[in-house]
Amino acid sequence: MIVRTLAEAKASGRRIVSPDNNWESTRMLLKNDNMGFSFHITTIYAGADFRMHYQNHLESVYCVSGEGEVETLADGKKYPIAPGTLYILDQHDEHILRAFSEMTMACVFNPPLSGKEVHNAEGAYELEAEAIES
Structure with a gap:
């Protein structure tokens, strides 16, 4: 069993x-946890407005x-998010994500992220990236 708190993570x-200061993401569950998906708690900063296109992930x-x-x-x-x-x-x-106020999001990726991914020029995460150690 794996048990982690958000504060510990x-x-x-x-x-x-993110290098552009649109978001921060705490990667609670990653590829090296061997669950087949990753789970993140992500904060989108108020006023953020940015394009993403996850070509390698759902x-x-x-x-x-x-x-x-x-x-x-x-x-x-356009779909309202609340x-x-x-x-x-x-x-x-x-897609484009716009934050009218600071947003806390719970995100699941398949295939799982390794840990240190940030968006590339196309707004995607690379399929393989540097891993965060457990």
């Missing part, structure tokens, strides 16, 4: 801050707190 080097995102919107670029549809909302990028959807 943040203190252990599992907290990653992601599900549950909003715990805060408000914003996600826009799918293929059709221009506590209790789950959005699922099941088609590698290219």
Whole structure:
């Protein structure tokens, strides 16, 4: 059994801050935990507005707190995000996430992230990245 607290994970080097200061993510469960997915608690900073396109991963995102919107670029549809909302990028959807206030999100990635990923120029995570040790 693996047991981790958010505070322990943040203190252990599992907290990653985006180079563009849009978000920070504490990677609670990673590839080297051998569960087949990764689980993250991510804070999207108020005012953030950025494009993502996870070409190598599928992601599900549950909003715990805060408000914003996600826009799918293929059709221009905008979806409000508030506590209790789950959005699922099941088609590698290219999208823009906007945070109207600071948002806390619970995120699941498949395949799992290794730990130190940040978005590349296309808004994706590379399939293989430097791992965080357990």
